[in-house]
Amino acid sequence: MINFPKIDLPQLKSKLQVKSPWDRIIISVLSLFITIPIFIILHQNLIDLEWAFNLDRVFIFIFVFAAIFFLLMYLRTIIILCVAVYLLILFYGSVIGNYGFSEISEDYNSMIYTMSDNPYPQDIVVAKLLPFPNKSKIINAIEYQNPKVRNFAIxxxxxxxxxxxxxxxxxTIIQCFAVFKEINGRWNYVNDPKDGDYIATASESLEYFSGDCDDHSILMAAAIRSIGGTPRLIHTKGHIYPEILIGSMIDLEKVNYLIKNVLFQKESYGKKIHYHIDERGQVWMNLDYTAKYPGGPFMYEEILGALTLN
Structure with missing residues (x-):
């Protein structure tokens, strides 16, 4: 029969316990680290009440922090074990690629930045969209499977x-923004003939990167779709421009942060990100030839038609 050594619980408890005032300092820091991912999850899933200065989110953060702080104070005798378990969970999330240290940092930065610099939404203002002009010609001109278009996007x-x-x-969105940067950096606006619209194919526009707004939109849509993005064309009075599907409002937070702090810092400095929200609650961002960064200002606000490329 094997005799296992007896565990002296009072002695073990004494070893794991952190002496005052370090216990409160450690608990405060640990509470903050635990609060951040929990707060991000709540922020992404709770309805935004749109209070001034985001006070609803401030109250949620304070409540979560206080609850975790008092819970850890109650468990302060095993605070070292709590720290170890928390770090182990985050390390495991980082290793398997689920949710770890880097993801927490990205989510927190995006959320805080968007709270302080909200993008600018633009609603669809017509109740019934009109037929899209030259729809069949434009669809045929969006040659997203053409090797030249695909190679250009790559x-x-x-x-x-x-x-x-x-x-x-x-x-994929970052790569689509690379396509936007390349096309808009080279585009030369040239009018159609006076006697009618000239619809250039995407491969044709690749030769000189010139044409009017519909030629630009066709090339942009084709190149974006060729690498997995989801574009659509918007028709306003006398103008057509492309948009790209961003996703949900949570996705918009991440993309807004990327544009303003990583990808287009100089171009978007001090400026708003413009986008539309469709009937399904999905966010579409402006990629017009006049925009210096994704989400640049709209030339025309009223939408008359939309052509989504699934």
């Missing part, structure tokens, strides 16, 4: 933002 992704680390969930 070139753009290799030229711009290739070295951006992290944000793996938004790799």
């Amino acid at each position: 070139m753009a992704t290799s030229k711009h933002f290739k070295g951006i680390k992290g944000y793996s969930d938004y790799r």
